[in-house]
Amino acid sequence: MSRLLAPPAASWVRRWLAAGLYVGCLAFLLAGNAWSQEFNRAAELVRYRAWLTDFKQDLDRLSDARRPLSEAELDAMFARTVVPGSRGAAFIRQSFARRTSDGAYFPQTGARTLVLDVLDSGIPAGQGGLYPETDPALKVADLTVWYLHVDVGDMTNTYLLSDKHFTPYRLPPPGKLERNAYPFLLMDTHAGALRLGGVSSELWGLIVYLHNATR
Numbered sequence: 001m002s003r004l005l006a007p008p009a010a011s012w013v014r015r016w017l018a019a020g021l022y023v024g025c026l027a028f029l030l031a032g033n034a035w036s037q038e039f040n041r042a043a044e045l046v047r048y049r050a051w052l053t054d055f056k057q058d059l060d061r062l063s064d065a066r067r068p069l070s071e072a073e074l075d076a077m078f079a080r081t082v083v084p085g086s087r088g089a090a091f092i093r094q095s096f097a098r099r100t101s102d103g104a105y106f107p108q109t110g111a112r113t114l115v116l117d118v119l120d121s122g123i124p125a126g127q128g129g130l131y132p133e134t135d136p137a138l139k140v141a142d143l144t145v146w147y148l149h150v151d152v153g154d155m156t157n158t159y160l161l162s163d164k165h166f167t168p169y170r171l172p173p174p175g176k177l178e179r180n181a182y183p184f185l186l187m188d189t190h191a192g193a194l195r196l197g198g199v200s201s202e203l204w205g206l207i208v209y210l211h212n213a214t215r
Contacts, residue, residue, distance in 0.1 A: 051194040068104030087198030143186040143197035
């Protein structure tokens with residue numbers, strides 16, 4: 001932690017920028033300006049929270065598993081909250097399970113607390129249209145880019161404000177996918193309930209950064 005501290009003057013400036021970023025984002029989210037008329041943030045936040053509640057329940061079921069699970073069984077366990085065969089399903093296998101040499105999966109806690117902290121802080125900020133999937137094996141559904149405002153403390157702002165990661169940090173116009181601009185999830189939005197289809201490198205990079213910074 002100590003190696004992340006900046007000199008007093010730089011620290012003051014960074015805190016001022018971070019405060020401005022937070023206030024600006026909060027005002028933007030609450031204002032519901034004309035850009036987001038097709039994305040009702042209040043309604044989508046309700047759907048997002050319902051999805052996250054169900055997702056946590058599925059993670060609890062995985063944690064309680066007392067025998068190895070096949071990939072198909074793991075997909076079935078999360079079928080109501082994660083699109084089977086998607087990048088989101090791969091995210092579950094890589095982040096919350098451990099694969100044995102014979103291809104079976106066992107639960108592992110690993111990044112669970114940090115991932116859920118980030119997702120708990122999430123507020124749907126806008127949508128970037130359908131994700132242009134290029135891998136035929138992963139074209140399991142039309143997935144929508146959901147930009148997600150996240151804030152789990154000062155280190156979040158340090159990451160988001162860095163021009164090494166975002167160029168710069170900004171919420172793109174509705175319906176437009178821009179990389180290195182804003183963290184996002186891929187969501188299956190066709191039914192009343194949401195399902196996760198993927199986690200962007202922009203969001204995963206933040207999770208990895210927070211994990212390394214707190215070790």
